[in-house]
Amino acid sequence: MRFPIRAKLLGALAIDLxxxxxxxxxxxxxxxxxxxxAVFIERHTIPSLDTVGDMTAAINRYRxxxxxxxxxxxxxxxxRILDQMRAIEAEMxxxxxxxxxxxxxxxxxxxxxxxxxxxxxxxxxxxxRFVPAVRLVSDGSVQPFYSRMNPFYDALDRAMAELVQxxxxxxxxxxxxxxxxxxxARTFIMIDTVVAVIISAAIGLFLAARIARRLRRLAxxxxxxxxxxxxxxxxxRTRDEIGDLARAFDHMLASLRAQRAELEERNRALQASLARxxxxxxxxxxxxxxxxxxxxxxxxxxxASQAKSAFVATMSHELRTPLNxxxxxxxxxxxxxxxxxxxxxxxxxxxxSGRHLLALISDVLDFARIEQGxxxxxxxxxxxxxxVDELAAMTLPLAQRNHxxxxxxxxxxxxxIETDSRRLRQVLINLLGNAAKFTEDGTIRLEATVEQRxxxxxxxxxxxxxxxxxxxxxxxxxxQPFSQIDESVTRRYQGTGLGLALSKQIVQALGGxxxxxxxxxxxxxxxxxxPAAPAVSTDSSSPEPHTIGVPA
Amino acid sequence: MSFILIVxxxxxxxxxxxxxLSFSGFAVELASDAQTALDIARQRRPSLILMDLSMPGLxxxxxxxxxxxxPHLRDIPVVAVSGHVTxxxxxxxxxAGCNEFLPKPIDYEHLIRxxxxxxxxx
Numbered sequence: 001m002r003f004p005i006r007a008k009l010l011g012a013l014a015i016d017l018x019x020x021x022x023x024x025x026x027x028x029x030x031x032x033x034x035x036x037x038a039v040f041i042e043r044h045t046i047p048s049l050d051t052v053g054d055m056t057a058a059i060n061r062y063r064x065x066x067x068x069x070x071x072x073x074x075x076x077x078x079x080r081i082l083d084q085m086r087a088i089e090a091e092m093x094x095x096x097x098x099x100x101x102x103x104x105x106x107x108x109x110x111x112x113x114x115x116x117x118x119x120x121x122x123x124x125x126x127x128x129r130f131v132p133a134v135r136l137v138s139d140g141s142v143q144p145f146y147s148r149m150n151p152f153y154d155a156l157d158r159a160m161a162e163l164v165q166x167x168x169x170x171x172x173x174x175x176x177x178x179x180x181x182x183x184x185a186r187t188f189i190m191i192d193t194v195v196a197v198i199i200s201a202a203i204g205l206f207l208a209a210r211i212a213r214r215l216r217r218l219a220x221x222x223x224x225x226x227x228x229x230x231x232x233x234x235x236x237r238t239r240d241e242i243g244d245l246a247r248a249f250d251h252m253l254a255s256l257r258a259q260r261a262e263l264e265e266r267n268r269a270l271q272a273s274l275a276r277x278x279x280x281x282x283x284x285x286x287x288x289x290x291x292x293x294x295x296x297x298x299x300x301x302x303x304a305s306q307a308k309s310a311f312v313a314t315m316s317h318e319l320r321t322p323l324n325x326x327x328x329x330x331x332x333x334x335x336x337x338x339x340x341x342x343x344x345x346x347x348x349x350x351x352x353s354g355r356h357l358l359a360l361i362s363d364v365l366d367f368a369r370i371e372q373g374x375x376x377x378x379x380x381x382x383x384x385x386x387x388v389d390e391l392a393a394m395t396l397p398l399a400q401r402n403h404x405x406x407x408x409x410x411x412x413x414x415x416x417i418e419t420d421s422r423r424l425r426q427v428l429i430n431l432l433g434n435a436a437k438f439t440e441d442g443t444i445r446l447e448a449t450v451e452q453r454x455x456x457x458x459x460x461x462x463x464x465x466x467x468x469x470x471x472x473x474x475x476x477x478x479x480q481p482f483s484q485i486d487e488s489v490t491r492r493y494q495g496t497g498l499g500l501a502l503s504k505q506i507v508q509a510l511g512g513x514x515x516x517x518x519x520x521x522x523x524x525x526x527x528x529x530x531p532a533a534p535a536v537s538t539d540s541s542s543p544e545p546h547t548i549g550v551p552a
Numbered sequence: 553m554s555f556i557l558i559v560x561x562x563x564x565x566x567x568x569x570x571x572x573l574s575f576s577g578f579a580v581e582l583a584s585d586a587q588t589a590l591d592i593a594r595q596r597r598p599s600l601i602l603m604d605l606s607m608p609g610l611x612x613x614x615x616x617x618x619x620x621x622x623p624h625l626r627d628i629p630v631v632a633v634s635g636h637v638t639x640x641x642x643x644x645x646x647x648a649g650c651n652e653f654l655p656k657p658i659d660y661e662h663l664i665r666x667x668x669x670x671x672x673x674x
Contacts, residue, residue: 320635321562324657328568331660335575358657376639 004240005211012203016196023192030185037174037181044104045171051099052164055092059119059156062088063149066126070134070146082131089123104170111163118156125152214242218249230257312368316361323361327354363498367481370505377420377509384417384459384534385410388448391428395444398436404444404465411449417459417532419510424530427503427514431463431526434499439467442523450534457533458512464525470518478516479504503528555579556667557598559589559615560633561607569602569633569658576664578673586615593625600670602654605634605645613648620649629670633658 003011062085069081096116103109126149133145214236221234233253236246330350333339339347369375392408399406428446435444444465451460470478481501507514512530556578560566563584570580581598583589587610593601601619605612612632619625632645635656642653654666667673 317635320656321565324562324635325564325568327657328564328572331658332568332571332575335572335660354657378639 005207005242008203008207008240012200012207015199015203019192019196019199023189026188026192027185030181030188033181034178037178040104041171041174044102045167045174048099048102048104048108048167049164051095051102052160052167055095055115055119056160058088058091058095059122059153059160062092062122062126063153066130066149067146069131078135085126092119105166108163108166108170111159111166115156115159115163118152118159122149122152122156125149211242214238214246218242218246221249221253225253225256230260309368312365316365319361320358323354323358327351327358330354360498363502367498367502367505370502370509375423375506375509377423379418380421381416382419382421382424384414384448387421387425387428388446391425391432392446394429395432395436395446398433399439399444402436402440404436404439404442407443407445409445409447411447413450414448414459414534417530417534419530419532423506423510427506427528428461428463430499430503431528435463435465435467435524435526439465439523442466451529453513453529453531456531458529458531459534461528461530462525463528464523466523469520469522469524470516471520472518475516475518479514554599554671554673555581555596556671557581557583557589557592557601559583559586559601559607559612560604561585562604565604565633565656565658569663572658572660572663573667576667578667578671586610586612590615590618593619593628594622597625598628599673600667601628601630602633603630603650605632605636605641613644616645616648616650631666631670 065081065085065088069078069085072078072081096112096119099112103112130145130149137145217234221232224232230253233250234246235250236243330347333347334344334351337344366375388408388410392406396406432444432446442465444463447460447462447464449460449462451458479500481498504514507528507530510530512528514529515527516524517527518524556573558566558569558573558580560569560582561584566582566584570582573580581592581596583592586603586607589601589603590610592598603612603616612634616630616632619628619630629651630649631652631654632642632648632650633654633656634641634645645653651670652666654663
């Protein structure tokens with residue numbers, strides 16, 4: 001079936017409508033027949049019978065006038081009666097004229113003709129025989145004349161009776177037609193109604209069953225879909241509304257499948273993303289934990305460092321107290337010359353060792369401070385030429401002890417710089433002290449020059465000696481704590497072993513660098529460079545390098 | 553009779569300083585705590601006070617502040633003598649009113665130079 005349900009329903013309705021129309025047409029037709037018959041009876045049979053009645057009455061009056069004509073012998077009366085007869089004849093003629101159009105059949109026309117012929121026979125016999133005969137015989141013995149008219153009247157009566165009979169037959173026929181039409185119509189209406197009901201019911205039931213079956217399939221499919229089963233389809237081929245619905249359903253199903261597939265895909269992606277997020281979260285948490293641990297470790301380290309710093313500071317102070325006593329009493333022994341000359345050297349050794357220990361404690365304290373970043377720098381204006389002179393003056397006694405010449409030189413363009421004077425001094429004194437210690441019968445030179453490094457203004461201090469020098473392989477370890485070249489050196493030259501390491505830390509704290517160039521047996525050059533923009537000093541000391549002290 | 557007042561809770565320290573100054577011809581008075589030192593200073597007015605800083609009870613910084621706030625004593629120079637040699641310690645001593653800072657262990661020559669400078673004695 002390739003028609004929409006509406007079309008099918010309309011089709012079923014159309015069949016019913018057609019049946020109704022046929023029924024209507026037929027009923028109308030039957031009604032028309034019945035009406036025609038009724039009209040026929042009304043227009044033909046009833047007027048015909050009336051006319052026949054009138055005619056019968058007129059005939060009877062005519063016969064009565066004949067009788068009067070017999071009775072009245074007066075000529076005047078007879079003349080009047082003849083006039084009356086003629087009037088009746090005229091009346092009859094008008095009846096016949098009136099009857100003619102009402103004739104319904106050939107038989108009736110023949111019978112009417114017969115009635116008219118019989119009437120004409122009566123009229124002709126009256127005028128040709130009865131009236132003349134009565135005029136001749138005026139004695140009143142009229143009976144024979146009157147009786148002679150009977151056969152003509154009888155013939156007329158018979159013709160009239162036949163006409164009436166024909167009329168009645170026609171009326172009967174009409175009634176029969178009406179009855180037949182009624183029966184036919186009734187039967188037809190009943191059959192038609194039954195057929196219409198059956199057809200409608202059949203079509204309705206068929207369509208309803210089929211639509212219900214297809215709707216059930218759809219409902220079943222919809223149920224499957226709502227239960228989450230998107231597999232399969234309805235595959236309706238019928239091209240009607242349900243077919244459209246089924247196809248739309250299939251389409252929806254396909255769309256749902258696609259969407260579910262996409263949804264599942266997205267879900268997978270989402271789950272992957274969630275897993276990744278969880279992983280990231282875990283990593284973040286781990287990171288936070290690690291951070292917290294690091295923070296705890298850092299705090300612990302800081303606490304440890306502070307504890308160490310406090311320990312070092314306390315120890316330094318605690319060590320100083322007995323050392324004060326040792327050095328103090330040794331000095332007093334020395335002052336009072338309380339020890340015999342032969343043993344005075346012991347007092348001097350006590351003093352020297354005590355001072356060494358003191359230096360060691362100071363260096364350790366400084367080193368501890370630098371290690372924990374607690375070295376306080378105090379920047380101030382430092383006159384470089386004055387500093388050079390002062391350092392030279394301080395170093396001179398040491399240099400002279402080993403018969404060294406000390407040369408100090410400050411570049412003429414060097415004036416004031418901004419730096420921590422105490423720390424810079426500490427470094428340079430350390431370097432000069434080392435040079436004096438490790439050089440015998442040689443030269444120690446202190447130089448200060450302006451030098452730019454990496455585009456930064458700075459001052460370069462060089463301490464150059466002609467001493468024992470440092471083997472190349474030892475140079476890299478030189479700035480590490482306790483790295484004097486060997487035990488023998490330590491024993492021979494003394495020193496805290498922290499001097500260079502401390503110097504390096506201080507120079508780095510000042511933002512500068514310290515380097516060494518040395519050849520064993522030839523000498524060493526220690527170079528300190530610190531960033532500082534030198535301002536030319538107006539009251540500069542002598543621009544020429546000057547030699548302080550001479551070899552002993 | 554001018555004298556130098558030495559305040560130190562440590563017997564060795566006060567004894568060594570006293571001996572060194574005596575050896576060089578200075579008259580000295582020893583006090584083992586700051587309160588005693590303040591009493592002596594009020595009664596006999598020393599020409600110089602050598603003040604240890606870290607002491608139990610009244611400490612050197614506070615005692616120096618008392619000296620410097622007292623209109624009768626504020627002219628007496630106070631030299632801090634301490635093993636606390638960090639920059640902060642020195643600054644704190646200066647803020648308390650110390651005229652000079654002499655680090656421990658005592659260097660005889662350094663001590664005598666300071667004594668001579670503040671007493672004007674040779």
